[in-house]
Amino acid sequence: MRSRCCGRNGAVRQMRRAMPASAIFPSATAAFLGGVKSALTSAFFLVLAGTYIGMGALAHGFGLESWWLALSTVLVWAAPAQVILISSLGAGAPLIEVAIAVSLSAVRLFPMVVALLPLLRADGTRLRDLLLPTHFTSVSMWVESLRLLPGTPREQRIAFSNGLSVGYMGTAVSFGFVGHYLAAELPSLLAGALLFLTPMSFLMSTARNAKAMMDRLALVLGLVLGTGLAAANVQLDLMWTGIGGGTLAYFVHRLREATA
Amino acid sequence: MNAIWTEISPYVALILVGYLPNEMWRALGLVLARGLNEDSQIVVWSRAVATAILAGVIAKLIVFSGGALGNIPLGIRISATLCGFLAFLAVKRSVFAGVLAGEGALLLGGWLAGH
16 A cells, blocks of 8 residues: 555656646647657657567568558557467467457556546547547557646647557557568568567566566566466466466565555 | 458458457446546456566567577577666666667677577
8 A cells, every 4th residue: 555655646746747838739730739749759759669660570570461560550559469469370379369368468458548538538528539549548648648638728638649649659550661671671680689679678668667566576477477388388378377477466465465 | 262361361360359359448448437446456456467468478479489589599588688677777777778788689699699
């Protein structure tokens, strides 16, 4: 309990420090373009570019077309799910196993949507206005929306957030093509280095987001179990890694809370 | 028929086992957006499961690499991962520094192994 509340205060403090001056846009279009501009100038631009260059190389390595990757970026719009989809489809895993692994990796989108929508709602917001922001919800957009929306007038937030998401998605789609093309043209060692971008950027960004003990434990358990179960050729290895490692980390966290 | 199926089946698979199982959580969030907060136990547990499964994916990509990455010896891939992680910790938990150091170590190791 203690760590959770302090973490949140810390986040609020950081948010205040980084909060840009309140932005009021003359029109909804201007708010949308303001969102696009924030996306292209944020730190996530580089992270997304690197991740999707790696993803393009990965798709190429597993024999999937560049247009397939572009469509998966637009429709799935979650890098972890896409990596699971590409690597397990490409390796010929049973479809039901792919669906379960993708779905388990996407559970985190649920609490993110739940936390984001109250920030976007204004008087007179219709359900259909929230459909696009719901689909656009992903780690990069979510973190930036939570940081920037409080400084944006409520009735312009949906337009701004959609602009932010379109900026990020456009970046991801473009660099996916770049990675796919490069992987085909580069010598083997450099193509290998491109493929290494995905696990590296995922490992570092997950480790950076893992501030609470439970998240760190889940990360370590997932690395160990993921390797072990795959080496032992266990069926549905990713599902068991997630449920086993995650539940264990959760219970250790509960136990520590109970004894603290 | 078979040729057409081979062409479109990755796209059908994308919708059925990629888009739908992923999107359902967003849709559920939209429907149930009221009444749950980020501290509720089911949300905390699902965060742990999502983190562990993502870690499993990372481990498999590094240890059981396919394609051009698989041509680089396992020892070099793991050493490069450790180098990257140490750089990440050393440079104020910077993702950029970690990725850069890991990639540098992989290229150096791969180049030395090839010579």
